């Protein structure tokens with residue numbers, strides 16, 4: 001009856017500029033190979049994406065004119081959003097973006113940051129996706145999602161949708177003309193950099209301790225790779241409500257209604273953004289990270305964000321939030337429920353049943369989301385779930401007795417609320433946060449054994465995908481992948497397609 005969903009939405013688009021949506025299917029038809037194919041398309045397509053960026057001729061770029069927006073008195077006065085217009089003056093961040101769009105940044109890049117975003121960033125379309133006039137082609141329209149998810153409600157009126165498709169702090173404000181105008185700017189400057197109310201004036205000339213000034217005024221320290229990854233993950237993974245941000249929750253209800261599931265990889269997504277900045281050290285000391293390290297920091301941020309979201313889901317069901325259910329299916333590996341059943345004698349039919357695959361988990365239990373099993377570096381969370389820093393939470397989610405579900409929530413809740421620290425889910429996140437700060441500060445080298453021998457022979461599709469992103473990051477850390485390397489990846493994908501698992505393993509472990 002159930003087949004597994006295949007192509008991960010974001011992961012599968014070859015180029016941010018063209019959105020070749022033919023890769024990107026929401027039908028529930030599992031074929032892990034498709035996943036790998038699309039993943040290869042994503043990574044290999046990067047070259048294409050870069051090419052596309054180069055193809056933009058500076059003189060064809062026009063920066064849209066923004067009408068000034070004056071937020072109503074209803075808008076929070078503290079850390080008020082000012083809108084992109086506040087940033088786009090020619091003398092500020094609205095200078096011609098030519099060089100930047102050609103992929104060349106430099107010390108003066110800041111002057112063209114806003115123009116670059118306006119001309120080329122996919123986030124400009126974010127709000128339009130909720131309307132009946134999406135600014136890029138889509139496979140699933142908001143109307144179709146809403147018809148199943150909340151019949152009769154418009155996506156542009158639902159704070160749950162707005163929370164990720166515009167500046168989150170605007171999602172729950174009354175929909176005045178001004179607020180709607182701000183929302184229409186999509187995921188614009190302040191969605192990432194923080195509302196500018198308190199920093200727009202001082203940031204043009206401040207000196208002193210940057211981190212402190214940033215903290216005091218609400219300007220996000222995106223120069224810190226960990227903070228940056230967590231910021232992106234807030235919308236690309238999800239996040240609990242905090243401060244003036246409402247909850248951002250991509251749950252199974254939305255996915256089943258047709259929303260693309262959010263398969264995020266920080267390193268890959270960052271590579272796909274037209275960078276409107278010059279990567280530089282804004283504090284002191286920390287070395288520039290290579291792509292492999294960026295990937296690793298992203299993995300930790302992803303795990304941290306997911307733990308926080310889990311805690312928030314438990315808390316919301318406890319508080320009888322009408323829009324939160326427990327168990328939340330999106331917590332679990334999709335392949336646990338959606339997969340093609342195979343006879344053991346069939347090709348590859350053995351993969352789900354091996355002890356190695358189960359890794360100590362009771363058979364019949366739903367594996368928790370596969371976000372860290374391939375993560376491995378000395379002193380950091382271990383690849384095997386049983387020995388990872390989040391082992392206790394993993395055991396809880398997967399059921400020591402295979403019976404998690406009926407009583408899982410109160411236990412997660414107890415962890416989330418434990419008086420000592422912030423509870424396991426969150427304390428674990430703190431440990432992970434410390435680890436990612438260390439990794440981002442460059443005090444740890446690139447993780448040496450990225451892909452431990454113990455990795456499942458035939459990973460299910462989520463793991464295969466994460467593995468692939470890691471491999472791709474490693475290639476990029478070495479420089480642009482050579483033609484021979486790309487060819488090897490192709491061979492690996494073909495083997496995946498033919499379900500020749502041994503060859504798949506051969507090819508990918510052979511990529512040293």
Ligand code: HEC
Pocket residue numbers: 009010011013015016122123125126129136163164165166167168187191192228231232233234235236266268269270272273
């Ligand atoms: C406030 C929410 C939000 C934040 C924060 C955010 N994004 Fe997004 N992002 C979105 C939405 C919504 C879309 C869909 C827009 C589209 O596809 O046109 C998107 C699209 C993208 C895409 C295009 C995906 C594709 O399939 O082509 C990339 C790449 C991306 N984001 C990277 C990032 C990175 C990197 C960060 C952090 C620096 C980030 N995003 C922060 C909400 C957000």
Ligand code: HEC
Pocket residue numbers: 009010011129130137138139140141142143145146149155158160161162163164165234235236237238248249250254259260262263
């Ligand atoms: C947790 C953040 C989040 C929430 C909540 C969210 N979205 Fe999205 N949405 C995204 C991101 C990110 C993308 C881009 C997917 C990608 O490329 O990774 C997206 C893509 C889309 C698309 C484009 C689909 C396509 O075929 O390309 C539509 C339409 C959409 N969202 C509508 C909605 C609606 C309607 C809701 C509310 C029911 C909603 N979104 C809630 C983050 C979110």
Ligand code: HEC
Pocket residue numbers: 084087088093106107108109110111113114115117118123187188189190191192193221222223224228276277278279280282
């Ligand atoms: C998807 C998230 C995101 C959005 C949206 C976004 N930025 Fe950025 N921006 C970043 C990241 C990440 C950096 C790198 C941080 C750093 O180096 O300090 C950055 C850096 C910058 C810089 C520093 C450039 C440099 O080289 O010194 C400026 C200026 C800037 N952004 C302006 C803007 C403006 C203006 C907008 C809106 C028109 C905007 N940003 C929208 C994520 C975002």
Ligand code: HEC
Pocket residue numbers: 002005026028252255256257258261329330331332333334335336337338366
């Ligand atoms: C615990 C089991 C379970 C898990 C885990 C699970 N699902 Fe589902 N899913 C279901 C059930 C049950 C249905 C409803 C099937 C029906 O109505 O026929 C469903 C329905 C769906 C549908 C709608 C299918 C249709 O034909 O309308 C989609 C899409 C979907 N799931 C995607 C996912 C994704 C993506 C994941 C992982 C993030 C996931 N599911 C995780 C059990 C699960």
